[in-house]
Amino acid sequence: MLVLYHSGLTTCSKQVRHCLREKGLAYQSRYxxxxxxxxxxxxxxxxxxxxxxxxxxxxxxxxxxxxCINEYIEEAFPEPRLSPADLTERARMxxxxxxxxxxxxQGARLTRNRRLKAAVEELTPAELRLVLERMPVPGRRERxxxxxxxxxxxxxxxxxxxxxxxxTGRMEQELxxxxxxxxxxxxxxxxxxxxxxxxxxxxxxxxxxxxxxHPSLNDWFERIMAxxxxxxxxxxxxxxxxxxxxxxSVSGITEFRIAASAG
Amino acid sequence: MLVLYHSGLTTCSKQVRHCLREKGLAYQSRYxxxxxxxxxxxxxxxxxxxxxxxxxxxxxxxxxxxxCINEYIEEAFPEPRLSPADLTERARMxxxxxxxxxxxxQGARLTRNRRLKAAVEELTPAELRLVLERMPVPGRRERxxxxxxxxxxxxxxxxxxxxxxxxTGRMEQELxxxxxxxxxxxxxxxxxxxxxxxxxxxxxxxxxxxxxxHPSLNDWFERIMAxxxxxxxxxxxxxxxxxxxxxxSVSGITEFRIAASAG
Numbered sequence: 001m002l003v004l005y006h007s008g009l010t011t012c013s014k015q016v017r018h019c020l021r022e023k024g025l026a027y028q029s030r031y032x033x034x035x036x037x038x039x040x041x042x043x044x045x046x047x048x049x050x051x052x053x054x055x056x057x058x059x060x061x062x063x064x065x066x067x068c069i070n071e072y073i074e075e076a077f078p079e080p081r082l083s084p085a086d087l088t089e090r091a092r093m094x095x096x097x098x099x100x101x102x103x104x105x106q107g108a109r110l111t112r113n114r115r116l117k118a119a120v121e122e123l124t125p126a127e128l129r130l131v132l133e134r135m136p137v138p139g140r141r142e143r144x145x146x147x148x149x150x151x152x153x154x155x156x157x158x159x160x161x162x163x164x165x166x167x168t169g170r171m172e173q174e175l176x177x178x179x180x181x182x183x184x185x186x187x188x189x190x191x192x193x194x195x196x197x198x199x200x201x202x203x204x205x206x207x208x209x210x211x212x213x214h215p216s217l218n219d220w221f222e223r224i225m226a227x228x229x230x231x232x233x234x235x236x237x238x239x240x241x242x243x244x245x246x247x248x249s250v251s252g253i254t255e256f257r258i259a260a261s262a263g
Numbered sequence: 264m265l266v267l268y269h270s271g272l273t274t275c276s277k278q279v280r281h282c283l284r285e286k287g288l289a290y291q292s293r294y295x296x297x298x299x300x301x302x303x304x305x306x307x308x309x310x311x312x313x314x315x316x317x318x319x320x321x322x323x324x325x326x327x328x329x330x331c332i333n334e335y336i337e338e339a340f341p342e343p344r345l346s347p348a349d350l351t352e353r354a355r356m357x358x359x360x361x362x363x364x365x366x367x368x369q370g371a372r373l374t375r376n377r378r379l380k381a382a383v384e385e386l387t388p389a390e391l392r393l394v395l396e397r398m399p400v401p402g403r404r405e406r407x408x409x410x411x412x413x414x415x416x417x418x419x420x421x422x423x424x425x426x427x428x429x430x431t432g433r434m435e436q437e438l439x440x441x442x443x444x445x446x447x448x449x450x451x452x453x454x455x456x457x458x459x460x461x462x463x464x465x466x467x468x469x470x471x472x473x474x475x476x477h478p479s480l481n482d483w484f485e486r487i488m489a490x491x492x493x494x495x496x497x498x499x500x501x502x503x504x505x506x507x508x509x510x511x512s513v514s515g516i517t518e519f520r521i522a523a524s525a526g
Contacts, residue, residue, distance in 0.1 A: 049433060061351045068357040075350050087338050088324045094331040098364070105368075106402060138425035139369060142418075155405075162401035170312060 002027035005047065006054040007034050008241040011107060012066035014196040014233055015100070016054045017240065019070045019189065021229035023077050029240050040134040051136050067097050070189045084186040092174075093183035096190030099167060100197050106163040107197060108143065109152045110204055120147045161208075164201055168209055168217060171198075175216035180223070195224050199234060265290035268310070269317040270297050271504040274370060275329035277459040277496055278363070279317045280503065282333045282452065284492035286340050292503050303397040314399050330360050333452045347449040355437075356446035359453030362430060363460050369426040370460060371406065372415050373467055383410045424471075427464055431472055431480060434461075438479035443486070458487050462497060 004020065004027050006013035020027055032038045032053050040051050048055045048064050056063045058076065063069050074082050084090050123131065128148055135141045146152065152160075171194065174182060182190040198221055201208060211218045224230050237243050267283065267290050269276035283290055295301045295316050303314050311318045311327050319326045319335070326335050337345050347353050386394065391411055398404045409415065415423075434457065437445060445453040461484055464471060474481045487493050500506050 063351065063354045065358050065361055067361060068354045071357055072350055072354040075353065087335055088326065090338065091326045091331045091335040094334055095328050098328055098330060101361070101364075136429065138422045138429055142422045159401050159405045166399065166401055 001059055003030060003057040004028070004054055005030045005032050005044070005057075006240070007032050007039070009234070009236060010034065010053065011100075011104060011196045011200065012052070013054045014199070015066045015193050016056065016069050016073075018192045018195065018229060018233045019073050019082065021232055022082060022192070022227070023073060023080065025073070025077060031240065031242065037131055037134070040131065045134075045136065049136060051134070051140075067101055067189075067193070070097070070192065074189060081186065082192070083188050084183050086184070089184045089186065089188075092178075093186075093188040093190040096182045097193045100193035103163060103167060103197055105143075106160040107200060109156055109160040111200065112143070112147050112151065120144065123148075161205075164197075164205075164208070168198070168201065168214060171220075172214045172217045175220050179216055179220065181220070191220075191224060195221070195230065264322055266293060266320040267291070267317055268293045268295050268307070268320075269503070270295050270302070272497070272499060273297065273316065274363075274367060274459045274463065275315070276317045277462070278329045278456050279319065279332050279336075281455045281458065281492055281496045282336050282345065284495055285345060285455070285490070286336060286343065288336070288340060294503065294505065300394055300397070303394065308397075308399065312399060314397070314403075330364055330452075330456070333360070333455065337452060344449065345455070346451050347446050349447070352447045352449065352451075355441075356449075356451040356453040359445045360456045362433075363456035366426060366430060366460055368406075369423040370463060372419055372423040374463070375406070375410050375414065383407065386411075424468075427460075427468075427471070431461070431464065431477060434483075435477045435480045438483050442479060442483065444483070454483070454487060458484070458493065 002020070002025060004016060006017060006029065008031060032044065034053070038044060039048075039053055044055075045051055047057070047062055050064070052064075054066060054069065056069045056072070058072075063072050070082075083093055120128070128144075132141050132144060135144065171182065178184055181187050182194060198209075198217070202221070209217060225234070232238075235241065265283070265288060267279060269280060269292065271294060295307065297316070301307060302311075302316055307318075308314050310320070310325055313327070315327075317329055317332065319332045321335075321339065326332050333345075346356055383391070391407075395404050395407060398407065434445065441447055444450050445457060461472075461480070465484070472480060488497070495501075498504065
C-alpha cells in the first residue's frame with residue numbers, strides 16, 4: 001500500500017508522481033493544499049517534521065524528500081528500471097537529481113515573485129505570524145518573510161534567471177555529447193527530476209530555450225512529454241492537480257487532519 | 264587508480280576524504296587551493312564545469328559532487344559497507360546526506376563572514392572582477408559579490424544559526440529514538456556527511472551543542488571522531504590539509520595546471 005502526500009504541480013511533487021507513474025504503481029493520492037497551509041498542520045508535521053511535500057508512506061513506513069523517495073521507489077520496485085546499470089552513468093543521474101534540488105531556491109525566487117506574492121499579501125499580519133511560527137525550517141521562514149517585505153530584488157531575480165541559463169546550457173552540452181538522456185542511454189530519475197524544472201522554465205519564460213540554441217534539450221523535453229506517465233502527471237485540473245479557487249486561508253494549520261494517516 | 268581533487272578541510276572535501284579512508288582505499292591526493300582560486304583555473308573547469316571541489320577521477324572517469332561521489336564509491340567498492348541493507352534506512356541515510364548538502368549555503372554564511380571576508384577584502388577590484396568572471400555558477404557569484412559588499416546581515420547570520428539549531432535538534436531526536444547512527448544500525452554515508460557539518464559547528468560555536476541538551480549527538484560525534492579514518496581526515500596540517508600561509512592571490516586562475524589530469 002502506497003500513499004503519497006503531495007501538492008500536485010509543485011516541483012518536488014511532480015518528481016515523485018512522475019516516478020510512480022513510470023513504474024506503473026498504484027497509490028492513494030492525498031492532496032496537501034499549500035495555500036491553505038495544510039503542510040503546516042500539526043498532523044502533517046508529525047509525518048514530515050520539515051513541513052514540506054511530498055511524503056510517501058509505504059506500508060506504514062514514512063519516506064520524505066523527493067530525491068530520497070525516488071531512490072527508495074527505484075530500489076523497492078526495480079522494474080521498469082529508472083537508473084542506469086553503469087556506475088558512472090548512475091553518478092551522472094544523481095548529479096542531475098542533485099541539480100534539480102540545488103535549483104529549487106532559485107526557481108522559488110521566480111515562482112514566489114510571480115505566483116505566491118498575491119497569496120502572501122492576502123494574509124493579515126496575524127495570519128502571517130501564525131504561518132511563520134509554524135514553519136519549522138528557518139531558511140524557508142526567511143524566504144517567506146522576504147516575500148512579505150516586498151519580494152526579491154531585481155538583482156536576485158536576474159541571478160535566478162542566470163542560474164537557469166547556466167543549468168540549461170550544461171544540459172544542452174551533455175545531451176548533445178552523451179544523450180539521448182541526461183545519464184546517457186537510460187531514461188532515469190535524473191530526467192524525471194530535471195523535467196519538473198524545465199517544465200516550469202517553459203511556463204515562466206517561453207522564449208528562454210528556443211530550438212535554435214537548445215536543439216538537444218528541446219528534443220529531450222518533447223520525448224519526455226510524449227510519455228504516457230508525463231502526460232498524466234503534468235495535466236492540470238485532474239484529481240491530483242486541482243485548479244485552485246481564489247481566496248485561500250490559513251485554516252489548514254488548525255483544521256487539516258490526515259485521513260488514514262496509518263497508510 | 265583513484266585521484267581526488269579536494270580542498271582539505273572544506274565541508275564537501277572532508278565528506279569524500281572520509282568515505283575513501285573508511286573504505287581503506289588508496290588514492291592520489293591533488294590539493295586545490297581555493298584561496299588561490301585554483302578551482303577556477305581553465306584546466307580544473309574542464310574537469311569540473313561548476314568550478315567546485317571535490318572531483319574524483321577513477322581510471323579516467325570523472326565523478327563530481329560529493330554526495331554523488333560517495334554513492335559512486337559505495338557502489339564501486341562495496342566493502343566495508345557504508346549503507347544499510349534495509350530500504351527505509353537507506354532512505355534515512357540519503358535524507359541526512361541531503362540535509363548536509365542543503366545546509367551548505369547556511370554554513371557558508373557563517374564561514375564566509377568569519378573566515379573568507381578578509382580574503383575577499385584583500386583582492387583589488389580588478390582581481391575580484393576576474394574571479395567573478397571565471398565563476399560559472401550564478402548563485403555562487405551572487406554570494407561572493409555579497410561578501411565583497413560587506414557580508415551577510417545580522418538577520419541572515421541569525422537564520423543560519425537557527426538552521427543549525429533546527430538540524431541538530433532533529434539529529435538529537437533521531438539518534439535518541441533510532442540510533443546509534445543516523446540511519447539506524449549501520450554507520451553510513453549519512454553520518455559521514457553530517458560529521459563534516461557538525462565538526463564545523465563545534466569549531467564555530469563551541470557552546471551550541473552541550474551534552475546536557477544534546478547527549479545522543481555528543482555520543483555520536485565522539486564515536487565518529489574516535490574512528491581511525493576520521494582522525495586522519497580531520498587532522499589539520501597534514502599533506503592533505505596544509506596550514507595555509509597568508510597573502511593569497513588570484514594567480515591560480517591563470518597559473519594552475521592539473522598534474523596528471525588523465526588520472
